[in-house]
Amino acid sequence: xxxxxxxxxxxxxxxxxxxxxPYFDEIELVTFSFGRDxxxxxxxxxxxxxxxxxxxxxxxNDVLERSLQILMxxxxxxxxxxxxxxxxxxxxxxxxxxxxxxxxxDDRAPKLSVSAVRSLEDRLHVQYLRPLAGLGxxxxxxxxxxxxxxxxxxxxxxxASDFEVxxxxxxxxxxxxxxxxxxxxxxHTHTRVIRRLxxxxxxx
Amino acid sequence: xxxxxxxxxxxxxxxxxxxxxPYFDEIELVTFSFGRDxxxxxxxxxxxxxxxxxxxxxxxNDVLERSLQILMxxxxxxxxxxxxxxxxxxxxxxxxxxxxxxxxxDDRAPKLSVSAVRSLEDRLHVQYLRPLAGLGxxxxxxxxxxxxxxxxxxxxxxxASDFEVxxxxxxxxxxxxxxxxxxxxxxHTHTRVIRRLxxxxxxx
Numbered sequence: 001x002x003x004x005x006x007x008x009x010x011x012x013x014x015x016x017x018x019x020x021x022p023y024f025d026e027i028e029l030v031t032f033s034f035g036r037d038x039x040x041x042x043x044x045x046x047x048x049x050x051x052x053x054x055x056x057x058x059x060x061n062d063v064l065e066r067s068l069q070i071l072m073x074x075x076x077x078x079x080x081x082x083x084x085x086x087x088x089x090x091x092x093x094x095x096x097x098x099x100x101x102x103x104x105x106d107d108r109a110p111k112l113s114v115s116a117v118r119s120l121e122d123r124l125h126v127q128y129l130r131p132l133a134g135l136g137x138x139x140x141x142x143x144x145x146x147x148x149x150x151x152x153x154x155x156x157x158x159x160a161s162d163f164e165v166x167x168x169x170x171x172x173x174x175x176x177x178x179x180x181x182x183x184x185x186x187x188h189t190h191t192r193v194i195r196r197l198x199x200x201x202x203x204x
Numbered sequence: 205x206x207x208x209x210x211x212x213x214x215x216x217x218x219x220x221x222x223x224x225x226p227y228f229d230e231i232e233l234v235t236f237s238f239g240r241d242x243x244x245x246x247x248x249x250x251x252x253x254x255x256x257x258x259x260x261x262x263x264x265n266d267v268l269e270r271s272l273q274i275l276m277x278x279x280x281x282x283x284x285x286x287x288x289x290x291x292x293x294x295x296x297x298x299x300x301x302x303x304x305x306x307x308x309x310d311d312r313a314p315k316l317s318v319s320a321v322r323s324l325e326d327r328l329h330v331q332y333l334r335p336l337a338g339l340g341x342x343x344x345x346x347x348x349x350x351x352x353x354x355x356x357x358x359x360x361x362x363x364a365s366d367f368e369v370x371x372x373x374x375x376x377x378x379x380x381x382x383x384x385x386x387x388x389x390x391x392h393t394h395t396r397v398i399r400r401l402x403x404x405x406x407x408x
Contacts, residue, residue, distance in 0.1 A: 001346060019223060019335075023347045098343065105337070121340065130338025131223075133309070139302065139331045142205060143227045 002026040003098035003129065006088055007054070008162040009043030011191040012132060013102030015144040017050055019131040020100060027052045028096075031161045032088045034064045037169050039159035046193040063087050064170055071171060071183050077164060078109035084163045085110030093126040100129035106137055110163060149195040160190040206230040207302035207333065210292055211258070212366040213247030215395040216336060217306030219348040221254055223335040224304060231256045232300075235365045236292045238268045241373050243363035250397040267291050268374055275375060275387050281368060282313035288367045289314030297330040304333035310341055314367060353399040364394040 003020055007013045007029035017027060029050070031043040035058040047054035063084065070080040085101075089112065092099045103111060112120070117128055132140055144150065155165045168188070172180045207224055211217045211233035221231060233254070235247040239262040251258035267288065274284040289305075293316065296303045307315060316324070321332055336344055348354065359369045372392070376384045 018226075022222075022226075023350050103338075105334075127340055127343045127346075129340075129343055130309075131335075132338065134307075134334025134337025136325065136331055136333075139333055142331075146227050 001098060002028070002096065003100050004028045004030050004092045004096040006085075006092070006099070006101040007031050007043055007047060008102070008160060008190070009046035009192055010102070010160060010162060011144040011148055011150040011193060012104060012140065014046065014050060014148050014150065014193045015140060016100055016102040016131040017052065018144075018147055020129065024098070029054045030057060030092060031055070032057050032059060032084075032091075032163070032166075033161065034059055034166050034170050036064075036173060037159055037166070039161045039165060039169070042159070042192055043161040049193055049196050051196065057088075057091065059084070059087065067167060068171060068174060071167065072175070072179070075183055077167065077184055080167060081109040081163050082111065084167065086112060086116065088163075089128065090120065090124070093120060093124040093128070096126065098127045098129060100131060102132055103130050104132045104137065104140060105135055147197050148193050149197055150191045150193045152189050152191050155188040155190050158190075158192070160192060162190055164188060165190060205302060206232070206300065207304050208232045208234050208296045208300040210289075210296070210303070210305040211235050211247055211251060212306070212364060212394070213250035213396055214306070214364060214366060215348040215352055215354040215397060216308060216344065218250065218254060218352050218354065218397045219344060220304055220306040220335040221256065222348075222351055224333065228302070233258045234261055234296060235259070236261050236263060236288075236295075236367070236370075237365065238263055238370050238374050240268075240377060241363055241370070243365045243369060243373070246363070246396055247365040253397055253400050255400065261292075261295065263288075263291065271371060272375060272378060275371065276379070276383070279387055281371065281388055284371060285313040285367050286315065288371065290316060290320065292367075293332065294324065294328070297324060297328040297332070300330065302331045302333060304335060306336055307334050308336045308341065308344060309339055351401050352397050353401055354395045354397045356393050356395050359392040359394050362394075362396070364396060366394055368392060369394060 003024045029047040031040045033040045040056045044054045067080040207228045233251040235244045237244045244260045271284040
């Protein structure tokens with residue numbers, strides 16, 4: 001069995017990967033980019049640390065256009081994040097039997113609704129996995145810390161390959177930093193996997 | 205870090221246990237019983253196969269009384285299952301830092317609401333983990349099959365330590381089989397872990 005994981009290079013998609021490792025023959029780590037910045041390189045380096053093949057996929061141009069439009073129309077990030085995430089999941093679902101991501105129990109966005117998941121799985125004959133869907137923020141941090149050395153960083157200074165950072169960057173480029181500040185919360189941070197501490201999970 | 209897992213001896217709580225294994229120092233498998241049947245012995249045998257300590261906890265008498273009352277008042281199983289499950293989770297939460305179960309993405313009951321989880325974690329300073337919360341039925345079967353040999357059984361013939369089977373047994377004893385047939389769906393099956401196929405999860 002092979003699985004493709006939506007991978008930003010942070011601790012969440014990193015832990016999702018580790019949780020699936022013992023159950024899949026091959027794991028491909030896939031980072032989506034708007035093609036406007038080099039943040040995907042951070043994810044590529046983290047993937048190398050984890051020891052899995054990595055691939056970058058650049059969204060079609062109209063995905064960026066539409067998500068910027070949603071951002072400006074709604075004035076908040078969630079609907080645009082949901083849209084971009086859904087495009088990414090569907091894109092992988094067309095070519096893989098199993099698609100996973102690092103979305104967490106307590107995340108508000110991006111999130112696929114129950115009916116969107118059902119539709120995705122039925123239409124595309126894919127299984128969609130959220131290994132962190134039943135774990136709280138504290139648990140995820142504790143579990144990830146067991147095998148990963150990661151840093152928390154300010155997204156304004158250190159770009160990352162998560163969808164929010166990509167949208168912030170593209171919006172700033174197009175509409176200016178003031179529009180970013182109107183729509184997104186201040187002080188967004190993300191994590192970056194620096195090193196894998198232990199290659200082989202301990203087994204009782 | 206130590207975790208207590210609500211354990212029926214079936215493939216779901218079995219897979220939940222395997223998923224957590226690399227991240228916790230000690231895992232205790234805990235089976236709740238109404239004290240009316242010996243089904244917990246099946247769970248104890250499965251726990252031995254998995255290689256983790258096992259404990260049986262008998263519910264207080266009034267838990268059985270109240271759940272039978274809910275069953276008869278509502279005429280369907282979900283509210284009673286939710287009640288029994290919540291009592292079990294809260295009971296473990298009072299003594300453990302991490303409490304897990306094998307409830308799945310597609311399960312309707314038992315299920316704690318988002319606010320019930322938040323309240324539980326805040327009141328009792330516990331982390332509640334659902335390792336299968338982001339996995340569909342097909343994925344769970346595929347992942348569990350990698351490490352576990354399990355059987356599907358008819359719950360009428362082969363008792364199990366899941367809450368539904370315990371409630372069916374107690375209701376039949378008290379009110380007769382006809383009441384069970386009125387309230388529960390026919391042909392309930394459960395799984396039973398027979399053997400652990402591989403002690404050490406493969407690591408890429």
